[in-house]
Amino acid sequence: MAGVESLKPDSTKGDEPAWVCLFLAWCIAAVSTLGVIFVGEIMGQTPCILCWYQRAFMFPLAAILGIAAFRSDFAIWRYSIPLAGIGALFSFYHSLIYVGVISENLAPCSQGVSCASSDMDIFGLVPLPILSLGAFFGIVALNYFMMRRVKI
Template sequence: MKSVNGEQIYLYLAWVVSLMATLGSLYFSEIAGFIPCELCWYQRILMYPLVLLLGIATFQNDTAVKKFVLPLAVIGWLISLNHYLVQKVPGFAQVKPCVSGVPCTAQYINWFGFITIPFLAFTAFTLIIIFMALLIKRKNR
């Protein structure tokens, strides 16, 4: 039986997070019927490839994938943070109003008064960044 090393665990955890985020976004749009706004689409564009990249890397134990995952996750993290601020901070939404479709200020969910869909994406991107940072740190030891 092959043993699992620390690097593979970080890859696996990052993959599970990306998979859950992707399945969650598909649930919200395809089952719950929530139409994604423009910023939601950008976050999806950055999250969906992570499922494939991290999934393949996990099962091939390819830690080099971090150089592809980190840029996508950091950009997605920044977009998620901006989207969350657009939803929660008055005046932020005026920077770029949506021209068509669902406004980016729409909050389909608002669990506990602060958990919205962009917050969930922000959390997923944060976890993926942390797992990639841990992977880098462990690799450098």
């Protein structure tokens, strides 16, 4: 069936490991996006200023990585690594405030929820800033492995 072959997406030599990395990066971004919406809207936790900055970098990642996975566009690393890297810097700074390495006086949170309060824990166990940092690093790492695999 010659017609079926033309329906397959052009995926740079049919590179399945690279596509799996791209798909997993999208999964991390999508779960993170849905998770913070759940925490904010369902659990009623108001985000601090640093959380909003992190969301500003995570939300577009869910969209662009999803589109790239659908299209098998492995060149997405050019956009997703900088977005995730900047988001990781915000979450790293937030994590340092949360654990007490940086004084809360240096936090941009002058109103609303404190950047270092226990409200930053999800279900009282996992600190959101550290979870966010892990998500951003996971996205960067998966994009790096994808990039190395397809040698773009």
